[in-house]
Amino acid sequence: MEDSEISSGSLDGAYKPLPHFYLAFMVIWFFSALFWTFNTYKNRHFQSSTLQWALATVPAIKALQLLLSFLFWYSCLYSNICSLWLSFGVYITGILFQTATFISFSLISHGYRILCCRLSLSERRIVCGLGCVLYLTLVGHRASIPYFSVILFLDYLVIFYVIFHRVSQNLQALREQLNFIECEDVQAMHDAVHMKFVMLKKFQVAMHCVAVLELAIFINTDHSLENYWIRLLVREWAQYFLLTYIGWIFRPQEMASHFSLxxxxxxxxxxxxxxxxxxxxxxxxxxxxxxxxxxxxxxxxxxxxxxxxxxxxxxxxxxxxxxxxxxxxxxxxxxxxxxxxxxxxxxxxxxxxxxxxxxxxxxxxxxxxx
Structure with a gap:
């Protein structure tokens, strides 16, 4: 491990709140991941929990990233030792968090375990391909490699287009099923199909908020240190509330009759x-x-x-x-x-x-x- 010692006077005062900030959010995300895991295990008999276990990786990776961030800034500010390996761990877990988040969004948009038991071969290739490209693009963007900002922007456009396109297709299919059920008076299936429609409709609204948040983060040009931790606080709370809302929509629960199709x-x-x-x-x-x-x-x-x-x-x-x-x-x-x-x-x-x-x-x- 390579460590570099620095004097505390060389650090700007804007970084002083960061250890407490990361510790607080690490506790919040840790208990969120713990609650999600417990709820998924508890309600695993009511529905297939494959999607819920996949979603559990998002808060777990985020909690690990915040833990490494806390250790890095605490040792850097109070022990005058900034660990290279801890900073590298924060770098990697941050990329994994964003990649896992968008892969989860892609699974939901394709209707995985909602409209279908498993994805088709072409859909699996699309999800895996977009996830790999996003991971590599984030690596280049975080490393400040030239032109990777443009590539990341184009990658985001493709990902959001695929997500919104698939959600629209699934909503249209559910509308047709609801119309068929109402015409044929098959009320046994109405509650289940309507629940799916409402879930995907709420997810569509949440994804619009995610797109606005990612765009605001991407085009942010304010790199001043005076309000650095305030901007970080706003971004972290926005991410937490949006992901918590999406997780609440697709949480493990006792579904309506005939939900599994x-x-x-x-x-x-x-x-x-x-x-x-x-x-x-x-x-x-x-x-x-x-x-x-x-x-x-x-x-x-x-x-x-x-x-x-x-x-x-x-x-x-x-x-x-x-x-x-x-x-x-x-x-x-x-x-x-x-x-x-x-x-x-x-x-x-x-x-x-x-x-x-x-x-x-x-x-x-x-x-x-x-």
Whole structure:
């Protein structure tokens, strides 16, 4: 480790509040990361928490950056030793924090674990590519390499364009689903789809504030030391409130029924959202079909089901695999006159059937069909 000793008189008085400032914000971010981790673990049974665990890296990295900043300035001001390695750690963690933040924003804008269970290959390449370019650009910009300020500005434009474009596309898809639900009177799905729409709408508003904040930081030309810590205080509070607001929107919680949906798959044929039925071995529930009645539904387009606990006693329904079979006579395609039609997924189908089962001891399987 290389250390350089300096006299305290050579430091400007504007830097004196920095150790206390970084210590206070380090405590705030540390407890925020701790609370987020605890809440994610506590509510992991209510929804898939993959997105929430990814978001947990943002406050954790920020808390580490503030801790290193506190150690650097405290040793520099009160021990007259400015550690090169601590300053390098602050430099790296600051870049990692910004990169992790925008990768999290990209995941949310693509609807990861909100509208789809996983991203497509092209979407994963876009997110990873933008994250790598942003990281390298920030390294050059922080190192004051010529022209990297222009490259960083262009990189920000591309990132915000992708985020806002994807959010707009997902909001449009949710509007179409809400219109379909209202027209077909499928109220069982309304609360879940409406919750997704509100979450992404709030995220869109928050991202406008983030864009304004990043633009203000980027074009800031005031480098005077007199109000350095005041400008730093305003920036840190703005970052904290914006990230806390976005984290609150997508916090782990007990979601509305049917919130977890299958990925939206595109098809050349118009997709449908099939109603919900279930096969029962008795007639205690007249609104359901029994096994004999279901055999007569040979002309229906969709037969979808999962095994229940009675057939798989060693597994839970949440681990069951959805089986979707399209009836061969659902569509008469000229090119497939002698073959069965290909399987085409509907617009949205619940990923977990635990919400739809009535009595797993009395049923053989849960069925979706039209």
């Amino acid at each position: 299958m990925p939206i798959l595109k098809s050349t044929i118009e997709t449908i959202a099939p109603p919900i039925y279930s096969i029962s071995l008795n007639e205690q529930k007249p609104q359901e079909m029994d096994a004999e009645t279901f055999k007569e539904f040979a002309s229906h387009e969709w037969h979808i089901g999962v095994p229940t606990l009675s057939s798989h006693k060693g597994r839970s329904l949440e681990d069951s695999v959805i089986v979707m079979i399209q009836h061969p006579r659902a569509y008469n395609l000229p090119s497939l006159s002698n073959k069965g039609s290909p399987v085409v997924a509907p617009t949205f189908i619940p990923a977990s059937f635990s919400e739809y089962r009535s009595n797993p001891i009395q049923e053989q399987c849960s069925i979706l069909l039209e």
